[in-house]
Amino acid sequence: MDVRPRVAIHKFASCSGCQLAFVNMGTDLIELSRLVEIVHMAEVGHIASDEEEVDIAFIEGSITTPHDVDRLKRIRAHSSYLITMGACATSGGIQALRNHADSAEWMRSIYAKPEYIHSLSTSAAIANHVKVDFELWGCPVSVRQMLGAVRSFLFGVAPQVLGEKVCQECKRRGNNCILVTQGQACMGPVTRTGCGALCPSFGAPCYTCYGPAESTNASSFGQCLMGLGLDSDQVARKFASINNAAPAFSEATQMFSGKTWMEE
Amino acid sequence: MNETRYLPRTALGLLIEAIQDGGYRVIGPRPEIGQGGLAFREISGVEDLPQGVVDHQSPGRYRLEGSGSARNFSWANTASAIKPYVFAPREKLWRVVRKEGRLSFESMQHELQKTAILGVRACDLAALAIQDAHFLEATYRDPYYKARREKLLLVAVNCSHAAATCFCASTGDGPEVVSGFDILLDELDEGFLLRTGTTRGAVIVADLPCEPASSEQIRQAWDQLQHCREQQRALPPASELAGFADKLDDPRWAEIAERCLACGNCTAVCPTCFCHREFDSPALDGVSTERWRDADSCFNADHSYIAGQIVHPGTRERYRQWMTHKLLSWTEQYGRTGCTGCGRCITWCPAGIDFAEEANIILAKKGAAT
Numbered sequence: 001m002d003v004r005p006r007v008a009i010h011k012f013a014s015c016s017g018c019q020l021a022f023v024n025m026g027t028d029l030i031e032l033s034r035l036v037e038i039v040h041m042a043e044v045g046h047i048a049s050d051e052e053e054v055d056i057a058f059i060e061g062s063i064t065t066p067h068d069v070d071r072l073k074r075i076r077a078h079s080s081y082l083i084t085m086g087a088c089a090t091s092g093g094i095q096a097l098r099n100h101a102d103s104a105e106w107m108r109s110i111y112a113k114p115e116y117i118h119s120l121s122t123s124a125a126i127a128n129h130v131k132v133d134f135e136l137w138g139c140p141v142s143v144r145q146m147l148g149a150v151r152s153f154l155f156g157v158a159p160q161v162l163g164e165k166v167c168q169e170c171k172r173r174g175n176n177c178i179l180v181t182q183g184q185a186c187m188g189p190v191t192r193t194g195c196g197a198l199c200p201s202f203g204a205p206c207y208t209c210y211g212p213a214e215s216t217n218a219s220s221f222g223q224c225l226m227g228l229g230l231d232s233d234q235v236a237r238k239f240a241s242i243n244n245a246a247p248a249f250s251e252a253t254q255m256f257s258g259k260t261w262m263e264e
Numbered sequence: 265m266n267e268t269r270y271l272p273r274t275a276l277g278l279l280i281e282a283i284q285d286g287g288y289r290v291i292g293p294r295p296e297i298g299q300g301g302l303a304f305r306e307i308s309g310v311e312d313l314p315q316g317v318v319d320h321q322s323p324g325r326y327r328l329e330g331s332g333s334a335r336n337f338s339w340a341n342t343a344s345a346i347k348p349y350v351f352a353p354r355e356k357l358w359r360v361v362r363k364e365g366r367l368s369f370e371s372m373q374h375e376l377q378k379t380a381i382l383g384v385r386a387c388d389l390a391a392l393a394i395q396d397a398h399f400l401e402a403t404y405r406d407p408y409y410k411a412r413r414e415k416l417l418l419v420a421v422n423c424s425h426a427a428a429t430c431f432c433a434s435t436g437d438g439p440e441v442v443s444g445f446d447i448l449l450d451e452l453d454e455g456f457l458l459r460t461g462t463t464r465g466a467v468i469v470a471d472l473p474c475e476p477a478s479s480e481q482i483r484q485a486w487d488q489l490q491h492c493r494e495q496q497r498a499l500p501p502a503s504e505l506a507g508f509a510d511k512l513d514d515p516r517w518a519e520i521a522e523r524c525l526a527c528g529n530c531t532a533v534c535p536t537c538f539c540h541r542e543f544d545s546p547a548l549d550g551v552s553t554e555r556w557r558d559a560d561s562c563f564n565a566d567h568s569y570i571a572g573q574i575v576h577p578g579t580r581e582r583y584r585q586w587m588t589h590k591l592l593s594w595t596e597q598y599g600r601t602g603c604t605g606c607g608r609c610i611t612w613c614p615a616g617i618d619f620a621e622e623a624n625i626i627l628a629k630k631g632a633a634t
Binding site: 028031032035147148150151154155160162163164165167168171172173174175176177178179180181182183188189190200202203214215217219220221224227 | 296298299300301302303324325326327328343344348353354522523524525526527528529532533543545546547548549550558559561563564565566578579582611612614615616
């Protein structure tokens with residue numbers, strides 16, 4: 001009898017980039033397939049019903065249609081643990097920008113017969129609809145992060161997730177701060193670590209891929225950005241990025257732009 | 265060894281070569297092309313050093329500017345001091361493998377290369393002495409720090425100008441280097457005054473084309489240092505820092521927390537901060553794991569996570585912990601404060617929080633800082 005834990009990897013509204021963290025594991029993918037049974041992963045051709053019983057369901061993507069809601073509830077009902085991976089599943093993703101728009105109006109302006117489109121007016125995080133046991137941030141999540149998470153689940157412990165800011169990893173890498181030396185609007189001081197400070201290590205400003213860090217002071221940081229020369233609308237747009245619907249960033253966006261920030 | 269000699273500027277390359285001939289890799293200040301500012305990196309020769317570069321520092325801001333001078337050390341300090349070269353911000357400590365029902369531990373320490381750091385400042389050396397007290401002279405001796413420290417050759421250069429963020433004169437740690445160096449330079453327009461502090465320093469400079477220093481050159485170096493002592497910022501006198509014990513409920517802490525980003529940049533650039541955390545990085549097969557150590561910050565929630573609760577839950581408590589540890593409880597632990605007046609926590613704070621000014625405000629010494 002196969003005693004390997006059964007794992008399913010489901011996709012909702014997303015670019016599929018987080019699932020690639022599994023595909024890109026290299027030889028570890030072979031080891032992974034020895035340790036767990038991958039029951040469902042459409043990206044590589046494993047297809048199972050949403051009602052297949054699994055130990056862990058990894059969820060990529062956000063919830064944007066009534067059909068998504070039904071499917072997610074079925075998956076939840078048949079999974080012992082449900083783990084979100086990535087910005088879309090954890091905060092609603094870049095597509096949550098639509099939450100502030102008139103989606104019916106957009107539909108009318110794009111589709112000849114909008115009545116055929118069955119879409120929710122919002123893009124929501126998985127946790128807005130079902131209980132989530134663990135959240136993995138990132139856009140996308142990294143191979144290292146997924147390996148660490150899977151190994152922890154196999155050991156029966158929660159993965160170590162750091163809430164610290166990108167700045168600390170940036171400093172560990174020996175980088176000089178581009179905000180301080182060049183006045184670049186780097187979002188590291190409000191963004192959760194996990195990427196290895198990838199962008200600032202190459203002189204490019206952080207743009208919030210891993211979502212809000214623990215103890216984020218968006219109000220003060222927005223003022224810092226204005227001190228660097230951004231106007232309040234530009235500050236709002238800095239927060240209204242990949243994780244725009246994460247509460248700390250959503251509130252910051254409102255704070256610096258008012259409620260009409262999506263209207264032209 | 266304390267005889268002061270003169271080394272012409274054209275012979276600086278020879279000094280670097282002499283150090284390299286002694287088996288050292290040479291770390292020196294280098295302009296960072298992508299990220300701006302200066303950082304201590306490996307240099308191959310004098311051509312890698314900044315020349316005619318002056319730094320302008322203020323809260324949350326660091327800029328370099330060309331001055332047209334021939335000087336290589338006309339800046340106040342770099343972003344990270346020399347801390348990463350002794351207390352590594354990330355390192356693998358050991359590895360353990362499950363073998364035939366037993367655990368087999370493997371050391372990850374390996375032979376290190378001898379390392380010389382050129383351009384070390386008085387505040388950096390004072391900070392190194394503080395780190396030595398923590399890592400080498402306390403009950404627990406850190407073998408990883410010790411291995412690097414023993415391989416270190418320190419070539420200090422006295423400051424010729426103070427940044428607006430410097431306050432070493434008020435902590436008593438600068439601007440003049442008085443101890444802890446192997447070789448000490450004062451940079452003048454045409455060359456350097458050179459002294460040695462150790463025998464190995466003296467051996468390295470033995471064959472350099474030095475001349476006796478003139479009294480005029482010595483006076484110029486002294487004038488430079490005097491100029492550096494006129495600093496814009498100052499900490500309250502050490503004798504008054506005990507006053508923090510009565511200021512733990514001061515409303516100023518909450519005001520600072522409104523600005524503080526809890527990003528930990530101050531602790532990362534602080535040359536005396538030594539906090540770290542350890543974590544495991546198990547291989548996917550579950551048979552082996554590596555034990556790692558990262559520099560940590562008291563601005564992180566998990567830094568004060570003990571027995572199911574976070575002792576410093578908010579930024580107010582975390583900033584208060586950082587400042588009162590540096591300026592108050594550090595003295596109980598190590599016999600002096602944990603601040604050498606380098607001013608990095610001011611410059612590299614994205615929110616521009618002024619540590620020296622805040623200390624003065626909290627101790628009700630508002631007039632002492634600008």
